[in-house]
Amino acid sequence: MAALLLATSTLSGLRPQSKSMTSQKLPPVAPDLDARLAKWRPVKMPFDASRFTSRERQLVEKLVEASQQLDDIYWRQSDPEGLELYKKLEGNANPLADKIRRMLVINGGRFDLIDDNAPFVGDEPYSPDCGLYPKGLTRQEVEQYVREHPEQKAAIYSPYTIVRRRDDKLVAIPYTEAYRPFLERAAQNLRKAAAHSEDPAFAKFLRLRAEALLNDNYFPSDLAWLDLKNPKFDVIFAPYETYLDDVLGVKTSYGAAVLIRNEAESRKLALYQKYVPEIQNALPVPPEYRPSKRGHLNPMEVVDSPFRAGDLRHGYQAVADNLPNDPRIHVERGTKKIFFKNFMDARVNYVILPLARRLMQPDQASKASGEGYLTFTILHEISHGLGPNYAHRNGRQMDIREAIGPIFSGLEEAKADVVGMYGLKWLTDHGALPQSDLDGYYASYVAGLFRTIRYGTAEAHGQAEMMEFNYLSGQNAIRRDRSSGRYRVDYSRMPEAFASLARILLEIEATGDRARAESWFKRYDAMPPELATALKAASDVPVDIDPIFSFKVRVE
16 A cells, blocks of 8 residues: 555656656647646545545555556547646656646646636647547538448547547447556456455446446446445445547546545435425426336435546546436436535535625625535536436437537536525425525535636537526626625525526426527626636635645656
8 A cells, every 4th residue: 555655746647757768849838827726735545544444445545546547548648749748747847747737637638628628838729629539520521421321420429439530430449459558457446455455345346337338338236336325345346437529429538537425415415305306396497307216225325435537537636426318317216416525625625615705795795605615516427317318309319418518517517506595495384404504505516616617618628617607697686886896696596597597408308409509608708807806816716726735746
């Protein structure tokens, strides 16, 4: 374990400098690189090995090693050229090299996620294909190609293939082929971790997930994951999310998180689990848009995560997750909701509450709280599993991601936010939560909006919450006081505003109306000048955290 714990290098976990690299010339960088880095507050996420037995420490060690392999894959999906630059700059004695490397780790590449993907190093503009498609390939080209070659559509649209050009053809290469060496090592480490586990069900899941890495059939292991009963150790370990894919919106990226259960906090979640079917039934849309959730599993866990990799490490630092994303799992079993307490505490303390104090009226800022934000986040994650399971367009059932296209991620994040707030009102109306706490939930939600909006509309969560802010402002549920420049929530207008917006977003998903989705977000994607001014005045508040783990970080 000592080989992995307590890295003593720079904040991004860099390895010792190599003298042979000290004279290497640096590429051009943004002149305000220091200011960009200052937007990310380094926060330690320690792993206290003394709490665990030798066998448990070995289990965690192997899970971390497996996760590092998925991180290697993610770099190649996100920005292969950025990965090469990161490795090339290792050991460069110029202090600027360390800053570039840290910024590369934060963003998972050369493009600043909170500056609309503008390059912060080099001058190559961002391209939505990342490492998933040939350079310059557009959605229109893909759609035309599959019309002419319908037999290739399934492979090209698969969430588990990368697309390449061969002469005048597009070729889909399975992840299991493109990333085989990394996947084999990751699978081997999962099997070793299973051998150290004292939980037979968790060991079984790890072995099934190892198989899935090598055949891209995650269904059996996803079911086994949902069947785990309050595991002490858990892991997120799969290509789940589609945030990287700005071409088709269907390609998944690899992510991993080692999880240690917080038993006391997890017990509190039982309240929400029992009401999931009722909230689904109460959604403000026709019954065919809200299939029954009765009898579905809704396991929930509050955890600390001492190590994350892939899409859970780079960029936006998630404080919760709702998985798996496979609609077949949603129909048959449900999903698992995971809340990262150490990341949640850091976000609230270093970002959300300071922003609330700067931007909201003092009496309302004082109502924003960590507990209120956690409650909203719980309902957000629950709501990813609410609403329609599939889109129905022109008499055909299809995956909502495929129907909506690249904007799906922003649409789904907005739906989860808005349906979650609608669900919170339902819970207070039915006595499950105190009615007296509702204003605090609204204040905490708005404080969170200010935090996420600063990501800009190039990022799915920022895109979603910019739209939400503008819509709620249009309904006069959020107003800016001209004399103070601060924002005030009209609590009385919030319920109807959320109900009407929930109806719209659920209808878009249920009908798979891509044009309506794109038009809707375009209508609401611009930041009002007065909000931009207010956020600029709070620019000393970090945008997010940069987690510093107790484990050495290495990249191949």
